Amino acid sequence: MNYARMVIEKEAPEEYGYDRIRFNLSESSIADQKLSDMGLSLPDLTLFYGEHRGDRELRALVAAQDDGLSPDDVLVTAGAAGALFIISTALLSERDHLAVVRPNYATNIETPRAIGCAISYIDLDFDDGFAVDVERVAAGLRPNTKLISVTCPHNPTGTTMG
Numbered sequence: 001m002n003y004a005r006m007v008i009e010k011e012a013p014e015e016y017g018y019d020r021i022r023f024n025l026s027e028s029s030i031a032d033q034k035l036s037d038m039g040l041s042l043p044d045l046t047l048f049y050g051e052h053r054g055d056r057e058l059r060a061l062v063a064a065q066d067d068g069l070s071p072d073d074v075l076v077t078a079g080a081a082g083a084l085f086i087i088s089t090a091l092l093s094e095r096d097h098l099a100v101v102r103p104n105y106a107t108n109i110e111t112p113r114a115i116g117c118a119i120s121y122i123d124l125d126f127d128d129g130f131a132v133d134v135e136r137v138a139a140g141l142r143p144n145t146k147l148i149s150v151t152c153p154h155n156p157t158g159t160t161m162g
């Protein structure tokens, strides 16, 4: 696959340098922290390889959030970005189509682009308060659409859908 780095990655504080940024108003990452800064200590933490699908007890707790789910329906990932990667690579191939509301989180654009599927962009407008127009999303669908990608709350504006 052919991955391209997005501008947002190159400008990320962890690469640009936290010490070079005076006012960080909207970025979601944080500078290095110590557990002791948060009043925590883990003196005897066991580090282990773990289960491939995630700890069974954790998966059971997640499954208990909704009716009809079992722990085997739950897959634990190291962050949402990993889950989004799995979703794109599991659902999309060169024969498929993606409708993606843009701006969007980088993974939801660059992973499908690397896969080589057809992509329709539904661009949000400042003048519309970055609201998602469902009719425009529907108009962008094709018989081979496998995935519609919308972030809610929206990244990066924070707008939500009813």
Ligand SMILES: Cc1ncc(COP(=O)(O)O)c(C=O)c1O
Binding pocket: 028, 078, 079, 080, 081, 082, 084, 105, 151, 155
């Ligand atoms: C819409 C959206 N999806 C996924 C992620 C990635 O989440 P994680 O840091 O849990 O991998 C972010 C991070 O900002 C995000 O804004």
